Amino acid sequence: GTNQIPHEIDEWNPAGTSAVWVQVPTLGSTNDAVWAYWGNPAATTPLAWSTHGTVWLPLGSSTPYDVVYHLKEGALPFQDSTQQNPATNGVAPAAVPGIVGTGGAFNSSTWLDAGTNDLGDVFTLSGWINVTPGISDIQTMWANQVGGYGNAGFAFGVNTYNHSDQTIYLATGIGGGTGKETTSASGTVSFGQWHLLEAAVNRTNGTVVFYLDGVSVLSSTVQPNFTSVADLHLGRFIDANFYMHGTMDEARIQDGVASPNWAWADYMTVAQNASFQNYSPVSSSRVTLGFQVVNGQLVLSWPTGTLLQAPALTGPWTTNSAASPSTNAMTGAKQFYRVIVR
Numbered sequence: 001g002t003n004q005i006p007h008e009i010d011e012w013n014p015a016g017t018s019a020v021w022v023q024v025p026t027l028g029s030t031n032d033a034v035w036a037y038w039g040n041p042a043a044t045t046p047l048a049w050s051t052h053g054t055v056w057l058p059l060g061s062s063t064p065y066d067v068v069y070h071l072k073e074g075a076l077p078f079q080d081s082t083q084q085n086p087a088t089n090g091v092a093p094a095a096v097p098g099i100v101g102t103g104g105a106f107n108s109s110t111w112l113d114a115g116t117n118d119l120g121d122v123f124t125l126s127g128w129i130n131v132t133p134g135i136s137d138i139q140t141m142w143a144n145q146v147g148g149y150g151n152a153g154f155a156f157g158v159n160t161y162n163h164s165d166q167t168i169y170l171a172t173g174i175g176g177g178t179g180k181e182t183t184s185a186s187g188t189v190s191f192g193q194w195h196l197l198e199a200a201v202n203r204t205n206g207t208v209v210f211y212l213d214g215v216s217v218l219s220s221t222v223q224p225n226f227t228s229v230a231d232l233h234l235g236r237f238i239d240a241n242f243y244m245h246g247t248m249d250e251a252r253i254q255d256g257v258a259s260p261n262w263a264w265a266d267y268m269t270v271a272q273n274a275s276f277q278n279y280s281p282v283s284s285s286r287v288t289l290g291f292q293v294v295n296g297q298l299v300l301s302w303p304t305g306t307l308l309q310a311p312a313l314t315g316p317w318t319t320n321s322a323a324s325p326s327t328n329a330m331t332g333a334k335q336f337y338r339v340i341v342r
Contacts, residue, residue: 004047005022005023005024005025005034006022006023006049006050006054006055007020007021007022007023007050007055008020008021008050008051008055008056008081009046009050010070010072010100010101011072011101011102019100019101020036021055021081022034022055023054023055023056023058027277037285039285052083053081053082053083053084055081056068056081056082057082063254063255063256064082064254064255065081065082065252065253065254065255066082066084066085066117066119066123066253066254066255067080067082067084067085067114067117067232067251067252067253068080068081068082068250068251068252069081069087069112069114069234069250069251069252070100070101070102070249070250071093071098071102071103071104071248071249071250071251072095072098072101072102072103072104073092073095074092074093074094074095074102074104075092076088076089076090076092078092078104078112080114085114085115085117085232087112087113087114087115087234088113089112089113090110090111090112090113090233090234090235091109091110091111092104092110092112093105093106093107093110093112093235093248094110096247097247098128098247098248098249098250099128099130099194099249099250099270099271100128100249100250100270102249103128103247103248103249103250104247104248104249105246105247106235106243106244106245106246106247106248107243107245108243108245109243110235110243110244111233111234111235111236111240111243111244112233112234112235113231113232113233114232114233114234115231115232116229116230116231116232117144117229117230117232117253118228118229119228119229119232119253120228120255121202121203121204121228122201122202122203122204122255122256122257123201123228123253123254123255123256123257124198124199124200124201124253124254124256124257124258125141125142125156125198125199125201125252125253126196126197126198126199126250126251126252126253126254126258126266127141127142127196127197127234127248127249127250127251127252128194128195128196128197128248128249128250128251128270129141129158129189129194129195129197129244129246129247129248130191130192130193130194130195130246130247130248131158131189131191131192131244131245131246132191132192132245132246133191133192134164134191135159135164135191135245135246136159136162136163136164137159137161137162137163137164137242138155138157138158138159138160138161138169138237138242139157139158139159139242139243139244139245139246140155140156140157140233140235140236140237140242140243140244141156141157141158141197141234141235141244141248141251142154142155142156142157142232142233142234142251142253143155143156143157143232143233143236143237143238143242144227144228144230144231144232144233144238145171145173145227145230145237145238146237146238146239147237147239147241147242149171149173149177149179149181150173150174150175150176150177150178150179150223151173151175151179152173152174152175152226152227152230153172153173153226153227153228153230153238154170154171154172154173154201154222154226154227154228155169155170155171155237155242156169156170156197156199157169157242157244158189158197160181160183165183165186165187166186166187166188166189166190166191167183167184167185167186167187167188167189168183168184168188168189168197168199168210168212168217168218169181169182169183170182170183170199170201170208170210170222172203172222172223172226173223173226173227174223174225174226174227175227178223179223179226180221180222180223182208182210182218182220182221182222184210184212184217184218185217185218188212188217189212191246194249194271195212195213196211196212196213196214196266196267196270196271197210197211197212198210198211198258198263198266199211200257200258200263201222201257202257203222203224203225203226203228204224204225205224206221206222206223206224206225207219207220207221207222208220208221208222209257211258211260211263211267213267213271214263214264214265214266214267214268215263215264216260216263234248234251235248250270285341287302287303287304287305287339287341288302288303289301289302289337289338289339290302293330294327296330297327297328297329297330298327298328298329298330299325299326299327299328300324300325300326300328300337301324301325301326302324302339303324304339304341305339305340305341306319306320306339306340306341307319307320307321307322307324307326307337307338307339308320308337308338308339308340309335309336309337309338310335310336310338311333311334311335311336312336313336317338320337
């Protein structure tokens, strides 16, 4: 309750549920807690870290995110919450209900251009998808590759070429027909419902781990040193082939290889948040400071918080250690009172 931690408002709904991404440094015990406050009409200016990408630079970590699309806009440009790669080119997916607030509806003409990216040697591709049932052929999430076996770059999604096998699919290549297609078992990804797909890639070692809904489903190999510096698209290959059909939400790319615990937490914080963490009842911070005169003395009362006093309305305010109710003389210098509530 003393240190402000970075957060980003995804969507704010004064009449209902709002989505806010909060960068929690550590949850190391069952007694660790984060306090949330809202409803202060004077708090009208967002703090700098709520808008300039700090939320997506994990505290104490060297693995920041390269791209974070909430996919809520419905029209170009699409914001990158890391402030590095906004999507200003493409054909905008329509805004539809997602798994976190609003997502994007992708079809055979919609895609987003994340610009030229150098993803480095180790990175994790991820995104929530709800694929249209009955769809055949490769359904692309992230790609910097032209369609065709062994072409330079990578493509990540579901289904293999000309099939509706519901596999997790990653193609990698260095050009000249040299490459590899890595797939999970058929039927891994059910269509018509939400799933979190993640591919933790080490291109130097030529390895990848696939995660589905926070659980590892395959540890395998990829083409070592495939091309990682190229124009990056969301929703299709870069030569306008193999479009995604369905809804996507929270499309991200992170530096480093996600650990099993990280992948599990990624899934739980969205899909099973109430199981992942516990919430206390919401309580109002509004306090009425009551007063009455009893036998010529001023009696102050308040239900919770700490009593402060000052010789002037502008302060300086000091703590009055009295408990409620507090009896005060009506003589002497003028005093102002207020209650501070955590």
